[in-house]
Amino acid sequence: MKVVTRFAPSPTGFLHIGGVRTALFNWLFAQKNGGIYKLRVEDTDLKRSTQESIKKIYSGLEWLGLKGNDEPILQSRNIPRHIEVVKKLLSEGKAYKCYCTQEELVKMRSSSRAAGRTRLYDRRWRDKEPDTEIEENITPSIRIKMPIEGKTMISDLIQGDVTVTNDNLDDFVILRPDGTPTYMLAVVVDDHDMDITHVIRGDDHLNNAFRQYHLFDACGWDIPYFAHMPLIHGNDGAKLSKRHGALGIDFYQDLGILPQAMQNYLLRLGWSHGDDEIISMEQAVSWFDLESVGRAPSRFDMEKLNNLNAYYIKENTDEFLVDLIIPRIECLLSKTLNNCMKKRLLLGMPSLKQRAKNINILAESALFYCQELPLGFNDKAAKFVNKGTIKNVKSLGKLLKKLDIWEVSELETSTKEFAISNEIKLGEIAQPLRVALTGSSVSPGIFDIMHALGRDETLSRINDFGNQ
């Protein structure tokens, strides 16, 4: 059997973390089994689906390499086919017309609920034809006949065997009075037509699986394997909502989270391979399995994502990171960077990247390499500016000016010798120098900075120290 999985988001909002993880697991499962992963946009809710949403889904998935190889399928294109299936079901007596009004349904639901039933529709039109003129003038919806007796069991690949008594299953609507198919019908038809073998999705769909099971059956089609993965919750344990973390995936992209970090984080959220934490996509493909997906919901933890991101920042090449921060710096400084500045960034990157947990912070911490004199400084830095420190920094400058070789070790040796001969601690010259060089009291090591900045710029900055 050729494995075929799919990710089927609805374009009615943003693509959030939970959706991305579902996509990731589908992709991984397909890769692992030498199968195919498909993307289907469920845009049948014409009122709520937006073009912008579709675009965001595409760009978010693309960012993480989860867009799939085939052209995405738009569910709305298949509506004629959905209707055809409904007609067939109707002609075979497996579905029927329901002439209920909205008011009737509302009443029915509240009374059923009051009576403590899960099934809310009373099947009143299951074996009935309209017999009054008023009823005949109502355009009916089409409902599917669910079995009345017995039980249904689904052998879910994550949840295990789950059984429900059929009396709890509603005869749900498959075609609206306006002739549009409902989600429940469209999913089943499309999953069949797309040859989907494994339906991997959030467990908010677990209940739907029973309904879909019988719809597949009524159509005479094979039932795919189901795998329902637990949902991701917010930091407070409640459902992921806009209030806490259910932001669009583009938010994390803008923040400067690396795709590798996001993939690794999401992979480990709900899935594990022993004690392994750092897992490349390549390894994930060979290790991934549905058996190791946990059954309990998990909470989204920004701290852990940050930690992973910091790790992958350190892993990436300096060139790659410089390319990422250039546009951000240009935006912050409202100017175009020249080659000299870009060169400083590249030289400074090894020490810069040890300190950043996301690309935005990395860009901010690199700002001083691209600023021109005079450098302003903040309150904390200002504490290191006084007559004594200015004098010290300037005399160090004179000493450094004589250096033939402008390398980290030479700079360090000279500076340390300067401290010794002036009978001060290294820190007493290092901090003021840092301020002179960066305008800040916090930065990478000063020798790395002087090296990256280059002789001329270093000496200019020292020379300018105290002139502000």
Place this chain on the structure above:
RNA sequence: GUCCCCUUCGUCUAGUGGCCUAGGACAACGGCCUCUCACGCCGUAAACACGGGUUCGAGUCCCGUAGGGGACGCCA
């Protein structure tokens, strides 16, 4: 309310009846390193929801209770 699912450190998790005086990771705390901040390294604290069984033996199996989540649309 009804149906379904879940329950190991604060968080993500390892654990498939004896290897568990419960392991790892993030976060927290302490230390080392040190020119600041980080990184790195070392260490500390921190959990089997509760109650019954089954068994020579239970985090692991069964039942119940409590708590949490999801679903109950002519939304997807």
